[in-house]
Amino acid sequence: MGRTAHKAEEQEARLTMDAVTSVPVPVNEPVRTYAPGSAERESLQRRIAELEADKHELTQTIGGRRRLAGGEPFDVVQPHDHGHVLGVSAQATREDVGDAVAAAKSAAREWSELPFDERAAVFLRAADLMAGPYRDTLNAATMLGQSKSVQQAEIDSACELIDFLRFNVHYARRILAEQPNSVPGAWNRMEYRPLDGFVVAITPFNFTAIAGNLPSAPALMGNTVVWKPTPTQQLAAHYTMQVFEEAGLPPGVINLVTGDGHAVSEVALADRGFGGLHFTGSTTTFKMLWRRIADNLDTYASYPRIVGETGGKDFIVAHPSANQDKLVTAIVRGAFEYQGQKCSAVSRAYLPRSLWENGLREQLADVTRTVKYGDITDFSLFGGAVINARAFAKHRDLLSSVDSDPAVNVLVGGGCDDQIGYFVEPTVLVSENPAHTLFSTEYFGPIVAVHVYEDGDYERILETVDSSAEYALTGAVFADDRRAIQQAHRVLRYTAGNFYVNDKPTGSIVGQQPFGGSRGSGTNDKAGSMFNLLRWVSPRAVKETFDAPTDITYPHMG
Numbered sequence: 406m407g408r409t410a411h412k413a414e415e416q417e418a419r420l421t422m423d424a425v426t427s428v429p430v431p432v433n434e435p436v437r438t439y440a441p442g443s444a445e446r447e448s449l450q451r452r453i454a455e456l457e458a459d460k461h462e463l464t465q466t467i468g469g470r471r472r473l474a475g476g477e478p479f480d481v482v483q484p485h486d487h488g489h490v491l492g493v494s495a496q497a498t499r500e501d502v503g504d505a506v507a508a509a510k511s512a513a514r515e516w517s518e519l520p521f522d523e524r525a526a527v528f529l530r531a532a533d534l535m536a537g538p539y540r541d542t543l544n545a546a547t548m549l550g551q552s553k554s555v556q557q558a559e560i561d562s563a564c565e566l567i568d569f570l571r572f573n574v575h576y577a578r579r580i581l582a583e584q585p586n587s588v589p590g591a592w593n594r595m596e597y598r599p600l601d602g603f604v605v606a607i608t609p610f611n612f613t614a615i616a617g618n619l620p621s622a623p624a625l626m627g628n629t630v631v632w633k634p635t636p637t638q639q640l641a642a643h644y645t646m647q648v649f650e651e652a653g654l655p656p657g658v659i660n661l662v663t664g665d666g667h668a669v670s671e672v673a674l675a676d677r678g679f680g681g682l683h684f685t686g687s688t689t690t691f692k693m694l695w696r697r698i699a700d701n702l703d704t705y706a707s708y709p710r711i712v713g714e715t716g717g718k719d720f721i722v723a724h725p726s727a728n729q730d731k732l733v734t735a736i737v738r739g740a741f742e743y744q745g746q747k748c749s750a751v752s753r754a755y756l757p758r759s760l761w762e763n764g765l766r767e768q769l770a771d772v773t774r775t776v777k778y779g780d781i782t783d784f785s786l787f788g789g790a791v792i793n794a795r796a797f798a799k800h801r802d803l804l805s806s807v808d809s810d811p812a813v814n815v816l817v818g819g820g821c822d823d824q825i826g827y828f829v830e831p832t833v834l835v836s837e838n839p840a841h842t843l844f845s846t847e848y849f850g851p852i853v854a855v856h857v858y859e860d861g862d863y864e865r866i867l868e869t870v871d872s873s874a875e876y877a878l879t880g881a882v883f884a885d886d887r888r889a890i891q892q893a894h895r896v897l898r899y900t901a902g903n904f905y906v907n908d909k910p911t912g913s914i915v916g917q918q919p920f921g922g923s924r925g926s927g928t929n930d931k932a933g934s935m936f937n938l939l940r941w942v943s944p945r946a947v948k949e950t951f952d953a954p955t956d957i958t959y960p961h962m963g
């Protein structure tokens with residue numbers, strides 16, 4: 406048999422396999438508790454000690470080869486103990502990024518021609534490695550490098566990342582199964598090709614799961630990727646890449662480059678073969694990258710896909726009928742877990758005067774005072790430090806400005822200290838002015854602004870919540886009165902892409918609350934869902950006619 410005939414047969418077999426197999430039905434990875442005395446706690450503590458004792462060389466992976474970037478070196482430290490260096494990495498140069506782009510291009514054809522099941526198996530295997538032998542490593546790296554408590558690491562670098570990988574395979578299979586109608590004599594098919602170009606994934610510091618999902622989701626759909634994690638998440642990203650490789654990801658499919666990303670936007674976003682951006686991070690960075698892409702529009706072979714999940718000014722609004730205990734728990738967990746550094750974190754709360762003056766103020770202050778931050782290797786603590794010196798300085802400046810602001814009262818907190826780690830106290834600020842910048846600016850730290858409204862002004866305050874900030878990511882209403890809940894649904898319909906009723910607006914779960922927001926919060930392509938995966942395919946409609954006409958006349962022509 407000739408080589409061409411053999412190739413055609415092989416291709417036919419691939420199409421058939423894509424059409425008939427099924428994939429494992431995903432279930433959410435159970436969250437481990439790490440309770441005192443448990444074996445899982447001991448095992449994790451051992452791994453933390455090992456990672457702390459090591460000084461990692463945090464390399465790039467380009468075309469399957471590890472190498473330190475050619476630019477300026479930088480240290481990766483523990484935010485809660487910034488004198489403790491976990492690893493050394495370096496800024497990617499233009500040459501490094503050029504090599505990563507070349508590696509992505511050269512791996513593209515073979516990877517896209519691999520049957521879907523073979524690609525899916527790589528990521529399902531990665532999920533199992535993360536759930537098993539790599540769980541402690543990824544959790545320890547996330548705790549040490551990003552200053553997460555054990556609970557916050559477990560729901561991120563274990564459960565959410567594993568869920569992304571398993572659920573994406575399930576959703577991708579559903580996309581492939583979505584086929585057009587055929588009529589007698591013709592067969593219509595939809596082929597879900599990857600994009601006609603490589604994808605750039607640029608990822609934030611705050612979620613190891615997001616950092617792993619952004620390159621792997623397009624790769625699952627057959628794309629090759631240049632992935633740039635952020636320096637402060639480099640340790641966990643390093644191990645995530647290691648898992649992908651151990652799971653059998655071929656060289657060049659995901660190419661990790663290190664550093665602040667300037668060379669990535671200069672080289673990869675200016676390449677003719679750039680096919681799409683998968684971004685999560687601040688609104689400012691996303692807008693800057695979008696503008697750069699727009700400036701290069703005439704360079705590209707295709708219109709690039711742009712997916713970005715960005716900042717938030719997430720809220721809780723409570724009706725006078727709200728349950729006070731549940732409300733306080735939601736504000737404190739929502740605002741102060743992971744030091745307020747979730748894009749979904751509560752950073753503004755609108756509370757009715759009747760509750761505020763009948764115990765809510767004192768209860769909120771008392772519970773907030775119990776929140777302790779420190780070295781996250783102490784499992785009794787609630788949280789750690791903010792991510793770096795820049796974040797610390799932003800919070801320090803804000804706290805010192807509110808000290809002398811007559812429009813703001815500090816209910817609790819207000820202190821900060823960066824001698825050992827970048828610590829900012831859990832802080833509740835109260836202002837009578839709902840138009841104060843505290844209610845519109847994303848600070849991304851453990852600070853929540855409270856506005857107390859008159860009970861009769863509920864509808865008006867809902868309108869204020871809607872119009873105060875440029876963002877529309879997450880939000881929650883607390884009420885027992887169903888009419889109040891319905892009013893909130895109506896007025897706040899576009900104020901949050903993830904809306905919660907009587908629950909905190911953080912902690913979405915893959916497969917349960919697909920995540921993302923609109924307005925200044927992003928393109929709302931819902932990470933970990935079919936909506937996101939659809940952005941990484943370029944469908945081709947194929948019609949095959951079995952017995953094509955041989956006569957150009959139509960019946961009306963007689």
Ligand SMILES: NC(=O)c1ccc[n+]([C@@H]2O[C@H](COP(=O)([O-])OP(=O)(O)OC[C@H]3O[C@@H](n4cnc5c(N)ncnc54)[C@H](O)[C@@H]3O)[C@@H](O)[C@H]2O)c1
Nearest residue numbers: 608609610634635665666670686687690714715716717748
């Ligand atoms: N909506 C969501 O799903 C979501 C999830 C997590 C975080 N976030 C948002 O992310 C932000 C916090 O993350 P961050 O501090 O890492 O954000 P960031 O915007 O500072 O950085 C994000 C990424 O962009 C890179 N970057 C910055 N400048 C660049 C440039 N010129 N060229 C190329 N890359 C560049 C960074 O190195 C990093 O990898 C917050 O605003 C938060 O709300 C949003």
Ligand SMILES: N[C@@H](CCC=O)C(=O)O
Nearest residue numbers: 747748749911912913920
């Ligand atoms: N899934 C997370 C997303 C956080 C973003 O930073 C949450 O819902 O809290």
